Amino acid sequence: MIFRQLFDSTSSTYSYLLASRRGGEALIIDPVLERVDRYLKLINELDLHLVKAVDTHIHADHVTGLGALRDKTQCITVMGEMAKVDVVSMRVAEGDTLTIEGLSLDVLYTPGHTDDSYSYLMGDRVFTGDTLLIRGTGRTDFQNGSSRAQYDSIFNRLLKLPDETMVYPAHDYKGDTVSTIGEERRYNPRLQVRSVDEYIELMANLKLPNPKMMDVAVPANMHVGLHQEDLAKQGLALSARDAINSLGRPDILLVDLREAGERTKHGTISGALHAPYPGISESLQPGGMLREVAAATGRRVVFFCAFGERSAMAVAAAKNAGLANTAHIEGGIDAWKKVGGPVAMG
Numbered sequence: 001m002i003f004r005q006l007f008d009s010t011s012s013t014y015s016y017l018l019a020s021r022r023g024g025e026a027l028i029i030d031p032v033l034e035r036v037d038r039y040l041k042l043i044n045e046l047d048l049h050l051v052k053a054v055d056t057h058i059h060a061d062h063v064t065g066l067g068a069l070r071d072k073t074q075c076i077t078v079m080g081e082m083a084k085v086d087v088v089s090m091r092v093a094e095g096d097t098l099t100i101e102g103l104s105l106d107v108l109y110t111p112g113h114t115d116d117s118y119s120y121l122m123g124d125r126v127f128t129g130d131t132l133l134i135r136g137t138g139r140t141d142f143q144n145g146s147s148r149a150q151y152d153s154i155f156n157r158l159l160k161l162p163d164e165t166m167v168y169p170a171h172d173y174k175g176d177t178v179s180t181i182g183e184e185r186r187y188n189p190r191l192q193v194r195s196v197d198e199y200i201e202l203m204a205n206l207k208l209p210n211p212k213m214m215d216v217a218v219p220a221n222m223h224v225g226l227h228q229e230d231l232a233k234q235g236l237a238l239s240a241r242d243a244i245n246s247l248g249r250p251d252i253l254l255v256d257l258r259e260a261g262e263r264t265k266h267g268t269i270s271g272a273l274h275a276p277y278p279g280i281s282e283s284l285q286p287g288g289m290l291r292e293v294a295a296a297t298g299r300r301v302v303f304f305c306a307f308g309e310r311s312a313m314a315v316a317a318a319k320n321a322g323l324a325n326t327a328h329i330e331g332g333i334d335a336w337k338k339v340g341g342p343v344a345m346g
């Protein structure tokens, strides 16, 4: 496995680059905007293909690299369903599994530092964001933070993991790089409390100044979505309503770009072909499945995904591959459902 802990010294943020092998798919957790070129260089040197970029929560102390990485690599941006960001490519919730080739991360909803804080468990290690830090915990005094929720997330979720589980946080200000669940239970000064009330009291008396970047970072991090209106202007987008009206038309081929798990959980549009986004470039090349189906049937390929990002990138990829007659459903199946589009489950 390739596992790299990368540090941004300005915000003391740790980002994590994961892949199962050289030459394979990679995922990055909590990338920092100013470090994006460095990540891309490393990804290139290790011959990796970045497919997912994940934020554990909306950060207040640095601007996320999610949007820039998506624009430069066409990767899938991922956040939890509670994150109040305009658009990400994929949203995950408690109990979901986030996968790339050869790796799988369990999604744990661990609110408290913010109400959109998630941790990601990958076998013997857990990425705790700002929920659990090394000998510390993330502050709970803004972004809908809650010391009570954080106590529950830490004591009833994270500390229930095996003692030897390695803890990889989103920040460290003292130079520590990794800890374990057992070590934190015993030596984290914030966790030496006898009750939730004692924890709430402790957190209420920290009196921390606001992060320097907060007024810039939070609004920026809430607007990470791809600008889908450009495609609409070029006539390459269908609104969800237009898409509903075109259901069953013989000249249109609907293509669902989401993963199997998303289709099972959120339903799909009946009659749609399933072609997961990570394989789309290949499928659009001459000889590729979508290319051949489009040619053989003469139908216009209409991509859709969860929120319209993967489908927008697929339209661009199709154009680059010389397949001009495509479009996407703006806002994805989320928008489709919101205007009453029929969804097939199972």
Ligand SMILES: [Fe+2]
Pocket: 057, 058, 059, 060, 061, 113, 130, 138
């Ligand atoms: Fe944070």
